Amino acid sequence: MEIIHQLFYRNLDVVFFVYGFAFVTMGVTVLVQPKKGSEFKIANILWLLAAFGIVHGLNELLDMWAIIRSRQHVLDIARWFMLVISYFFLFEFGRRLFRLSIPKAPVWQKKIAALLAWWLLPLIGSIIFIGSFASHDFWKVGSILTRYLLGLPGGFLIGFGFYLYYRHEEAILKNLKVKKYFLLGGVPFLIYGMLGGLVVPKGDFFPANWLNTDSFLLTVKIPVQVFRAVCAILATWAISGMLKIFNWEIRNKLQEAQIILKQQLKESEERYMEIVEGSSDIIHTIDTDGCLICTNKQGCGLLGFSQSEIMGLHIKEICGEATWKQIEKGFGKLEREGSVFIDSGQLLKKSGEVLNVAIHSQAMYDDKKNLYGARLTIRDITERRKAEEALRESEERYRVLFEESRDAIYITSRDGAFIDINKSALELFGYTKAEIISLSTSEIYANPQDRNRFQNAIETIGFVRDFPMKFRRKGGTERDCLITSTIRRDNNGRIIGYQGIIRDVTDVKKKEEELMKIEKLESVGILAGGIAHDFNNILTNIVGNISLAKMLVNSDMNLTEILSAAEKACQHAKDLTKQLLTFSKGGAPIKKITAITELLKDSAGFSSRGSNIKCDFSIPDDLWPVEIDEGQISQVINNLVINANQAMPKGGTIHVQAENIVVGVNSTLPLPNGDYIKISVKDEGVGIPEEDLPKIFDPYFTTKQQGSGLGLTTTYSIINNHDGYISVESEVYAGTTFHIYLPAVREKLVETNKESDKIIRGEGKILLMEDEASIRQTVSKVLKQIGYTVETAKNGEETIKQYTDAMGSELPFDIVMMDLTIRGGMGGKETIQELLRIDPEVKAIVSSGYSNDPIMADFKKYGFSGVITKPYEIEELSDLLNNVTKKTTSRMN
Numbered sequence: 001m002e003i004i005h006q007l008f009y010r011n012l013d014v015v016f017f018v019y020g021f022a023f024v025t026m027g028v029t030v031l032v033q034p035k036k037g038s039e040f041k042i043a044n045i046l047w048l049l050a051a052f053g054i055v056h057g058l059n060e061l062l063d064m065w066a067i068i069r070s071r072q073h074v075l076d077i078a079r080w081f082m083l084v085i086s087y088f089f090l091f092e093f094g095r096r097l098f099r100l101s102i103p104k105a106p107v108w109q110k111k112i113a114a115l116l117a118w119w120l121l122p123l124i125g126s127i128i129f130i131g132s133f134a135s136h137d138f139w140k141v142g143s144i145l146t147r148y149l150l151g152l153p154g155g156f157l158i159g160f161g162f163y164l165y166y167r168h169e170e171a172i173l174k175n176l177k178v179k180k181y182f183l184l185g186g187v188p189f190l191i192y193g194m195l196g197g198l199v200v201p202k203g204d205f206f207p208a209n210w211l212n213t214d215s216f217l218l219t220v221k222i223p224v225q226v227f228r229a230v231c232a233i234l235a236t237w238a239i240s241g242m243l244k245i246f247n248w249e250i251r252n253k254l255q256e257a258q259i260i261l262k263q264q265l266k267e268s269e270e271r272y273m274e275i276v277e278g279s280s281d282i283i284h285t286i287d288t289d290g291c292l293i294c295t296n297k298q299g300c301g302l303l304g305f306s307q308s309e310i311m312g313l314h315i316k317e318i319c320g321e322a323t324w325k326q327i328e329k330g331f332g333k334l335e336r337e338g339s340v341f342i343d344s345g346q347l348l349k350k351s352g353e354v355l356n357v358a359i360h361s362q363a364m365y366d367d368k369k370n371l372y373g374a375r376l377t378i379r380d381i382t383e384r385r386k387a388e389e390a391l392r393e394s395e396e397r398y399r400v401l402f403e404e405s406r407d408a409i410y411i412t413s414r415d416g417a418f419i420d421i422n423k424s425a426l427e428l429f430g431y432t433k434a435e436i437i438s439l440s441t442s443e444i445y446a447n448p449q450d451r452n453r454f455q456n457a458i459e460t461i462g463f464v465r466d467f468p469m470k471f472r473r474k475g476g477t478e479r480d481c482l483i484t485s486t487i488r489r490d491n492n493g494r495i496i497g498y499q500g501i502i503r504d505v506t507d508v509k510k511k512e513e514e515l516m517k518i519e520k521l522e523s524v525g526i527l528a529g530g531i532a533h534d535f536n537n538i539l540t541n542i543v544g545n546i547s548l549a550k551m552l553v554n555s556d557m558n559l560t561e562i563l564s565a566a567e568k569a570c571q572h573a574k575d576l577t578k579q580l581l582t583f584s585k586g587g588a589p590i591k592k593i594t595a596i597t598e599l600l601k602d603s604a605g606f607s608s609r610g611s612n613i614k615c616d617f618s619i620p621d622d623l624w625p626v627e628i629d630e631g632q633i634s635q636v637i638n639n640l641v642i643n644a645n646q647a648m649p650k651g652g653t654i655h656v657q658a659e660n661i662v663v664g665v666n667s668t669l670p671l672p673n674g675d676y677i678k679i680s681v682k683d684e685g686v687g688i689p690e691e692d693l694p695k696i697f698d699p700y701f702t703t704k705q706q707g708s709g710l711g712l713t714t715t716y717s718i719i720n721n722h723d724g725y726i727s728v729e730s731e732v733y734a735g736t737t738f739h740i741y742l743p744a745v746r747e748k749l750v751e752t753n754k755e756s757d758k759i760i761r762g763e764g765k766i767l768l769m770e771d772e773a774s775i776r777q778t779v780s781k782v783l784k785q786i787g788y789t790v791e792t793a794k795n796g797e798e799t800i801k802q803y804t805d806a807m808g809s810e811l812p813f814d815i816v817m818m819d820l821t822i823r824g825g826m827g828g829k830e831t832i833q834e835l836l837r838i839d840p841e842v843k844a845i846v847s848s849g850y851s852n853d854p855i856m857a858d859f860k861k862y863g864f865s866g867v868i869t870k871p872y873e874i875e876e877l878s879d880l881l882n883n884v885t886k887k888t889t890s891r892m893n
Contacts, residue, residue, distance in 0.1 A: 022235075023236070026240075030053065030243065035246050049090075056086035059079055084143075091154035094153070095120065095121070148197060154197075155190060166178075184238050185242060189235060283295065285373060285376070309350075315327060322345075339360065356381050359378050409421070409501055411497065445471060454483065467485070479506045600637060606634075619656075624675060632718045647735075652684040657680040658678065687732040762882055764814035765813050767803060767813045794825070803816060807839065818846060843884055847869070866880050
């Protein structure tokens with residue numbers, strides 16, 4: 001035994017060499033073994049074992065170097081770090097290997113595996129480094145702790161892990177005859193875990209002071225490194241055997257790939273033959289001399305040859321001379337580039353008939369890349385030639401129609417660039433083609449926002465028809481037009497632009513406006529009788545009550561009651577004149593959002609005055625608001641009620657109905673999707689014959705003995721200008737119903753407060769501007785009666801002077817009350833601008849008898865603080881003055 005002891009002890013450097021070389025060999029063998037794409041789970045973690053083998057093997061070779069050349073401090077540091085790092089790899093490989101078999105593992109294994117979490121390695125590493133730095137001998141304690149905490153559990157985990165992995169994959173591995181490598185491979189790692197993890201350098205703490213390399217040598221008489229080297233050799237042998245599974249896997253995949261490739265090649269050849277034989281093209285194969293060596297069924301059938309007749313023919317025998325020269329000339333290019341295309345050639349049928357063809361020549365090479373022939377794919381283009389000719393003729397006809405059309409035709413991109421435009425469009429806009437192509441479409445809109453309005457409309461439903469638009473010519477003049485247009489899309493359905501027709505209707509609109517004026521005069525004439533009747537009744541009431549008041553001025557009767565009746569009659573007169581002003585309004589619609597219920601009732605009632613008909617209304621309380629020109633829509637209702645009245649000479653009932661509707665995708669109405677209100681006006685009259693229905697909206701068309709036939713034309717124009725739609729249903733002797741559709745606005749209208757019925761007294765200094773002396777006198781008395789100090793002015797010039805003078809005094813004016821229209825002088829609009837320049841805080845009230853003036857509708861925009869329409873009641877005036885003076889007081893505070 002002593003001889004063996006001396007043998008190993010004296011040759012310990014050789015032991016370390018064998019020890020280190022075995023582990024390095026194991027690591028390199030694992031690394032060079034192809035494993036990429038392997039289905040064996042162990043393949044993904046073997047790099048850890050390879051890293052352990054190489055690093056730990058190098059550590060042992062450094063130990064050998066230390067024995068031969070003696071220890072060095074730098075060498076000791078390298079050996080220590082390599083030892084620690086190698087055991088990190090050993091432990092991590094064992095941990096992951098043990099967890100690989102979790103899916104089919106017994107319960108006890110799953111519980112242990114659950115404890116082997118990822119954080120174990122950083123935890124153990126922290127313990128090793130903390131323990132090492134806290135000790136008196138960093139290197140020795142660090143080595144001992146590394147072996148205890150990483151080497152011992154790492155060896156055990158690998159030993160048991162190999163066994164468990166084999167059990168997990170036994171169904172596959174059994175036939176590969178690698179069981180002995182997995183089982184015997186686990187044993188050396190178990191032993192190595194004990195010898196490397198428990199037999200440590202001698203330390204001064206338990207158990208390193210009891211079980212260590214020195215005590216092992218004294219007991220066994222053989223250095224522990226000898227046994228570790230044997231374990232390394234056995235482990236390397238076992239690992240090399242295990243790696244056979246990857247070679248088997250590679251061979252198996254190669255065999256499967258070969259089978260698949262053979263199958264694919266066979267299927268490819270079959271598909272190729274199917275394509276060749278089933279092709280509608282002629283497919284010839286020729287050699288370098290031009291002789292046919294193969295052809296398909298189409299090549300025989302289309303040319304009228306049998307297979308035996310065509311085989312061996314020279315290609316020039318079945319094609320024209322010019323075509324053969326093209327093929328022959330292309331052989332040089334074919335050899336260089338691999339393919340040649342002849343766009344226009346000819347083949348000769350057996351009958352002598354000529355076929356127009358396109359020929360694609362594909363080079364055929366042998367194994368040495370030498371050209372041995374060509375495959376000719378020949379397509380009959382006779383029909384294509386006919387189609388091309390037809391297309392050319394069609395394009396020529398289209399171009400003639402496009403250029404010669406009297407309507408303006410255009411094509412634009414989505415971003416507004418002109419792509420094409422015809423002569424009529426150039427004449428409409430006043431540009432040359434070169435000039436307009438360089439323009440953006442937004443530059444020809446009178447209002448740039450109109451382009452967005454057009455895009456929103458056309459992209460919502462895919463087209464627009466008679467879409468109203470105002471364009472600006474090159475010189476700056478504006479033209480009213482109607483656009484009928486559709487969307488242009490690419491192959492993916494994306495919108496790329498628009499195309500359509502633009503029709504100049506400027507002159508037509510002027511004629512329509514003239515027609516509307518004529519029609520209004522006719523309507524006023526029809527209504528004159530009823531209006532005169534009602535107005536005379538009102539005046540009778542006023543005159544009678546005032547006369548009675550004069551008679552009873554000194555009597556005991558209640559004069560206030562009589563005067564109130566006269567005042568009420570005046571209010572009725574005011575309402576009637578308001579209706580007349582609304583009715584007289586015309587031209588382009590000035591729209592505002594309004595609730596239409598009262599307008600429908602007032603307009604229908606106004607139009608039926610003095611007649612023997614009555615109006616029946618069916619209007620829901622929740623009818624949506626609309627954005628309309630009240631005067632023009634009132635005229636529409638007036639026209640329809642007058643028509644209904646004339647259709648019922650013996651009297652009857654006109655039914656006026658309104659409802660909310662939603663126009664959706666499935667609607668048959670020619671309207672964009674959205675919210676609308678539907679107004680129906682139905683009479684019980686004689687009806688309209690079926691043959692006349694399509695013509696009722698035409699100018700001057702009428703079936704009545706009286707009338708110009710412009711009422712329904714005007715009605716149609718107004719509804720169209722409101723982006724709405726009007727339709728009619730009628731049956732002779734059963735009545736007529738007109739349906740009107742107007743776009744709705746789902747906005748909650750702000751309810752106006754009812755005028756106060758009490759006089760509110762006030763105080764302050766008021767400057768009253770009024771050109772009528774009688775009104776100045778009357779209004780001054782009223783203002784003084786309710787508590788105000790009043791000065792008057794006849795026009796804007798006097799008002800500005802008096803206001804400026806008062807600003808420097810102790811009593812400036814609190815409010816300026818001015819008439820909008822002053823005959824022969826500066827009116828309210830001009831005066832307020834000058835006053836605002838003098839005093840930006842001026843408080844002014846505008847008054848007028850024309851309630852439809854834009855200033856009256858939007859007085860704040862022009863700088864006024866309040867508005868009141870003539871004639872007005874004292875209660876209404878006192879309430880307005882009170883509100884304005886409150887704002888003044890709030891501003892001063």
